[in-house]
Amino acid sequence: MDKLRAMAVFVTVARCESLSAAAREMDVPLTNISRLLSQLEDSLGCALITRSSRRLELTPEGREYLTACRLILDDLEQAESRLSGGIADLSGPLTITAPETFGKLHVLPVLTDFLKQHPAIDARLLLLDRRVDMIEEGVDVAVRIGALRDSGHLATLVGSQRMVTCAAPDYLAGAPALSRVSQLAAHSCICFVAQPSGLRWTYASRRGGRKTIRVRPRLTVNSAEAAVDAAISGLGVIRVLAYQARHAIRSGQLVPLLEEWDDTEIPVHLLRWPHRTAPRRVKDFISFAAERLREPLGEMAPPALVGSADGACR
Structure with a gap:
């Protein structure tokens, strides 16, 4: 068995999460991929990948060995680059x-x-x-x-x-006042589930200190883009990173709120x-x-x- 070749096959299979996809990427027959992977596992005395009808998953031993394989293969590539003068094009x-x-x-x-x-x-x-x-x-x-x-x-x-809190002008026209963090409890909010804070929004201000408020989610989504679109439609208040709402704020579709409570840089x-x-x-x-x-x-x-x-x- 060519150990380095087998390691390269294992790294490719782990990245592609598929034997057939790895075979296509490496332009070799699927049987060769399967054979080299099996030989590598036999030589190590443990399974590197668990196979099911839907996907491949690394075993704990496979995750540990994957790190070692990447280190070895990358070091080899760097050594070859140095020996060749390092003048080759990036590839x-x-x-x-x-x-x-x-x-x-x-x-x-x-x-x-x-x-x-x-x-x-x-x-x-x-x-x-x-x-x-x-x-x-x-x-x-x-x-x-x-x-x-x-x-x-x-x-x-x-x-x-920085984080920004904002809402559409149409929503704000019919909503309660919102000049303090505590007033968020009276508002419909659009929550982004990928945020670590979940349904609790934490504000950190150099002047006002740290305040956490539990918000009422009128809508919960799993993408910031969807949260911004829902806020533009007038559904409620959102809190996202500045770049996510930048265009909507510049165009006047959303209005920034509670800015003095959110001046901490991320x-x-x-x-x-x-x-x-x-x-x-x-x-x-x-x-x-x-x-x-x-x-x-x-x-x-x-x-x-x-x-x-x-x-x-x-």
Whole structure:
């Protein structure tokens, strides 16, 4: 058995979550993929993947071995690059994840420009409003909005965001007053289930301190984009990250509220997992993306949105 080849097959199968998809990506017969994976498991004396009729899942041993395989294969790629003088064009796979709305608006344009410059790179962009396990899901770079809990990752700060509370003018015309956080209890709210706070909205202000209020969800959705659309229709009050409501606020479809209670900045980082060396394509993409993202993040700060008609952690 070619151990390195078998490891590459295992990494591809884990990322594709399918033997047949891995076979198509590697352009080899499905029988070869299955045989190499079985030989690798036999040599290790344990199962790496559990197979069902619907999907493949890594075993605990498989998750641990997957990390080791990626480290070894990446180190080998870096060694070959150094021996060849490092002058070869960037090539290989690149997987990036970002929150859905932020990814569509800001990460996708950056990634497409990067791919145009490097035609030998093939990329996957996963737009997910949930925290991703970068190792298990095979992610090279993650856009993370919010405080970093997993400090083991290598992080590049690219800017910051704030939460904004807002509602449509039509809703506010017939609703009770809303100038204090405590008054939210009398309002219909649209809740975004991916927010860690759930049905409790916490406000942090340098002047007013920290206040938490339990809100009444008239509607609960699983995407910030849907929450913004529902608020525009006049259904109730939303609280989302500034970039998610930026266009609606600028166009006058939504009105910012309780701004003095929400002046805490939320950092935005690019993360990569902390192996000893990273493929040059990963490092170059982070440098490229960091420079490109800093400008729009600066423009998206709430003060630029408030009072101008033209102008949660995830």
